[in-house]
Amino acid sequence: MSERIAVRKTYKLFIGGKFPRSESGRSYPVQNSNVALASRKDVRDAVLAARAAVKGWSGATAYNRGQILYRVAEMLEGRRDQFVGLGVPAAEVDEAIDRWVWYAGWADKLTQVYGNANPVAGPYFNLSAPEPTGVVGVLAPTEPALLGLVSVVAPAIVSGNTVVVLVAEASPLPAITLSEVLATSDLPGGVVNLLTGRPAETAPWLAGHMDVNALDLTGVDDPELAAELERAAAGNLKRVLRPAAGPVDWTADPGVGRMTALLETKTVWHPKGV
Amino acid sequence: MFEYAPAPESRAVVEVKPSYGLFIDGEFVDGEDRNKTVNPASEEVLAEVAWAGPANVDRAVRAARRAYDEVWGPMSGRDRAKYLFRIARIVQERSRELAVLESLDNGKPIRESRDVDLPLVAAHFFYYAGWADKLGHAGYGPDPRPLGVAGQVIPWNFPLLMLAWKIAPALAAGNTVVLKPAETTPLTALLFAEICQQADLPPGVVNIVTGAGETGRALVEHDGIAKVAFTGSTEVGRQIARSVAGTRKKLTLELGGKAANIVFDDAPVDQAVEGIVNGIFFNQGHVCCAGSRLLVQESVYDEVLGSLKRRMARLRVGDPLDKNTDIGAINSAAQLDRIRELSEIGSSEGAERWSPPCELPDRGFWFAPTIFTGVSQAHRIAREEIFGPVLSVLTFRTPAEAVEKANNTPYGLSAGIWTDKGSRILWMADRLRAGVVWANTFNKFDPTSPFGGYKESGYGREGGRQGLEAYLDV
Numbered sequence: 148m149s150e151r152i153a154v155r156k157t158y159k160l161f162i163g164g165k166f167p168r169s170e171s172g173r174s175y176p177v178q179n180s181n182v183a184l185a186s187r188k189d190v191r192d193a194v195l196a197a198r199a200a201v202k203g204w205s206g207a208t209a210y211n212r213g214q215i216l217y218r219v220a221e222m223l224e225g226r227r228d229q230f231v232g233l234g235v236p237a238a239e240v241d242e243a244i245d246r247w248v249w250y251a252g253w254a255d256k257l258t259q260v261y262g263n264a265n266p267v268a269g270p271y272f273n274l275s276a277p278e279p280t281g282v283v284g285v286l287a288p289t290e291p292a293l294l295g296l297v298s299v300v301a302p303a304i305v306s307g308n309t310v311v312v313l314v315a316e317a318s319p320l321p322a323i324t325l326s327e328v329l330a331t332s333d334l335p336g337g338v339v340n341l342l343t344g345r346p347a348e349t350a351p352w353l354a355g356h357m358d359v360n361a362l363d364l365t366g367v368d369d370p371e372l373a374a375e376l377e378r379a380a381a382g383n384l385k386r387v388l389r390p391a392a393g394p395v396d397w398t399a400d401p402g403v404g405r406m407t408a409l410l411e412t413k414t415v416w417h418p419k420g421v
Numbered sequence: 422m423f424e425y426a427p428a429p430e431s432r433a434v435v436e437v438k439p440s441y442g443l444f445i446d447g448e449f450v451d452g453e454d455r456n457k458t459v460n461p462a463s464e465e466v467l468a469e470v471a472w473a474g475p476a477n478v479d480r481a482v483r484a485a486r487r488a489y490d491e492v493w494g495p496m497s498g499r500d501r502a503k504y505l506f507r508i509a510r511i512v513q514e515r516s517r518e519l520a521v522l523e524s525l526d527n528g529k530p531i532r533e534s535r536d537v538d539l540p541l542v543a544a545h546f547f548y549y550a551g552w553a554d555k556l557g558h559a560g561y562g563p564d565p566r567p568l569g570v571a572g573q574v575i576p577w578n579f580p581l582l583m584l585a586w587k588i589a590p591a592l593a594a595g596n597t598v599v600l601k602p603a604e605t606t607p608l609t610a611l612l613f614a615e616i617c618q619q620a621d622l623p624p625g626v627v628n629i630v631t632g633a634g635e636t637g638r639a640l641v642e643h644d645g646i647a648k649v650a651f652t653g654s655t656e657v658g659r660q661i662a663r664s665v666a667g668t669r670k671k672l673t674l675e676l677g678g679k680a681a682n683i684v685f686d687d688a689p690v691d692q693a694v695e696g697i698v699n700g701i702f703f704n705q706g707h708v709c710c711a712g713s714r715l716l717v718q719e720s721v722y723d724e725v726l727g728s729l730k731r732r733m734a735r736l737r738v739g740d741p742l743d744k745n746t747d748i749g750a751i752n753s754a755a756q757l758d759r760i761r762e763l764s765e766i767g768s769s770e771g772a773e774r775w776s777p778p779c780e781l782p783d784r785g786f787w788f789a790p791t792i793f794t795g796v797s798q799a800h801r802i803a804r805e806e807i808f809g810p811v812l813s814v815l816t817f818r819t820p821a822e823a824v825e826k827a828n829n830t831p832y833g834l835s836a837g838i839w840t841d842k843g844s845r846i847l848w849m850a851d852r853l854r855a856g857v858v859w860a861n862t863f864n865k866f867d868p869t870s871p872f873g874g875y876k877e878s879g880y881g882r883e884g885g886r887q888g889l890e891a892y893l894d895v
Contacts, residue, residue, distance in 0.1 A: 373667065378663045
């Protein structure tokens with residue numbers, strides 16, 4: 148009896164809820180697998196998918212979004228061993244699961260904590276409430292591959308944004324496996340889009356894309372590249388989250404800054420009268 | 422048109438000096454250059470004003486940094502609050518003087534500078550004064566820190582009000598500031614500098630550097646500032662965003678707009694028409710959140726347009742200092758050229774232009790209130806900010822179409838909704854991509870109410886609790 152021949156996985160992109168190869172037909176080797184090498188056309192396709200998903204996701208009830216993020220945690224919990232098998236430390240997987248749970252609980256609290264009534268000097272009802280900014284381009288950190296990725300994606304989508312994530316070149320496998328988790332968590336297609344490959348090649352197209360509303364540069368280590376991308380982002384005045392000034396402790400309390408940086412405040416006035 | 426006797430406000434309440442210096446470190450000093458500022462209603466030269474070059478900008482930033490390190494930073498919030506309350510009171514006490522000077526230098530009707538700008542200026546200082554010793558309760562953690570020196574660049578449409586929107590939250594949060602007023606409207610900022618002296622505000626906490634774009638650039642690009650706040654055109658906003666890229670400077674931008682003012686068939690027409698007029702003709706249409714695109718439901722188009730034209734025929738255009746004036750002077754020759762150019766493009770692209778019979782003064786910069794009908798979404802007058810008393814009229818059939826058209830713009834500063842149906846207001850408000858939504862009202866402002874845009878109208882909010890975030894290290 149010979150040993151069973153394993154069925155290997157093809158590591159592809161995650162765009163619009165589907166798993167396409169790069170339209171460029173390119174790939175690059177990582178840990179004995181051939182990982183899709185995304186092109187600028189893949190970036191544009193991913194932005195289209197993300198834009199198409201904004202209406203449904205931002206229009207979903209906060210309760211619904213919270214439940215779906217919690218469902219992601221459930222699905223991730225069930226796949227713990229798979230991530231460990233890819234070399235992600237067990238403690239990091241646990242932290243990533245808990246982070247989804249933490250953000251899931253924020254979905255129906257952001258509006259209460261960051262919105263408020265305003266006592267204007269006149270007979271008017273006046274209410275300010277936060278809203279998602281729209282499509283967010285994200286450059287994910289290289290390390291920690293799973294926790295870092297979760298820590299930039301969850302705060303963006305919890306409020307109703309959709310994301311196009313450029314996964315760090317050196318650590319794509321946990322990201323692709325995470326996309327399989329996302330695909331089975333009732334998350335609508337297009338809310339999270341993950342592109343593997345070389346961010347240094349594709350990021351300028353994402354940063355300069357006129358239908359992207361915000362850019363998270365957290366994963367950019369090279370200050371020159373970060374500055375170049377921030378300049379490109381100015382073309383349509385994207386909200387920019389700059390890389391941290393120093394090293395980031397991803398296991399620390401994440402705080403609310405990543406969520407609030409990707410929110411708009413809308414204020415509605417109406418006269419009072421009889 | 423009813424005949425009114427002229428009712429001019431007295432110029433005697435304010436002394437316009439022949440020349441003004443820069444305000445640096447608590448004193449007025451000479452600049453590298455001098456330029457004249459004119460009354461746009463008469464083209465009369467009002468005063469000579471110093472313009473700051475890089476050396477004086479540098480002096481101002483250093484003075485602000487020193488004041489931050491030695492005085493304003495270490496000062497308790499309670500004491501900062503008292504200075505801001507003091508400033509608010511002096512503004513109230515000298516409000517007529519400031520209002521007349523604002524109308525002289527800007528061209529806006531005295532009725533607006535007196536009844537809108539100045540009360541809001543005082544209220545803004547009063548509101549943020551109260552935050553200075555309560556920052557830990559603002560929702561940004563128990564002890565949010567200021568940033569340092571804020572470089573602030575403001576436009577000419579609401580000169581003193583924009584100054585208040587910039588300086589009050591910055592100082593309340595514990596920052597010091599270097600502010601550059603617009604080159605065509607420096608005078609009230611310089612009178613404000615005298616108010617800072619009168620309030621015994623420590624030297625260097627507020628510095629005013631007058632000048633044009635080069636002065637602004639020197640300020641924004643200076644290494645010594647930690648924060649840039651800009652209100653103005655989207656094009657300059659883009660340049661500033663590029664220039665701070667790669668630095669640690671915090672940036673907030675309040676830029677252009679092309680707001681839709683949406684009138685449904687169940688709206689009370691007279692109120693809606695007042696709102697349309699206020700939306701586009703308030704402050705000569707020099708308003709970034711102006712309701713410059715009127716979207717009228719087809720079934721009431723004829724009725725709304727007829728009523729709007731009758732109302733427009735009663736607008737009084739003329740002397741800004743006359744208390745009966747509704748529409749004053751265009752702020753500058755350059756702005757008048759821009760309004761004329763875009764209006765001519767409106768006609769040449771096929772829209773139909775209409776203005777009421779309207780006698781304009783011979784001298785000064787004037788433009789009659791104007792509407793364009795038959796405008797399509799592709800027309801430049803429906804896409805570009807005109808920043809003048811020019812309204813583009815479009816139509817729609819369904820609420821979904823109204824949302825689609827309203828959002829079909831790179832801007833997202835404000836929007837208006839006119840309807841009697843509450844559920845429709847809330848449905849529309851959810852879908853309009855704009856930072857301020859006025860329902861059955863328009864162009865209302867309050868220091869407690871956050872103001873600022875989505876998309877290419879910029880980022881950050883001014884006013885309210887949210888307005889503090891721009892000046893805190895959070």
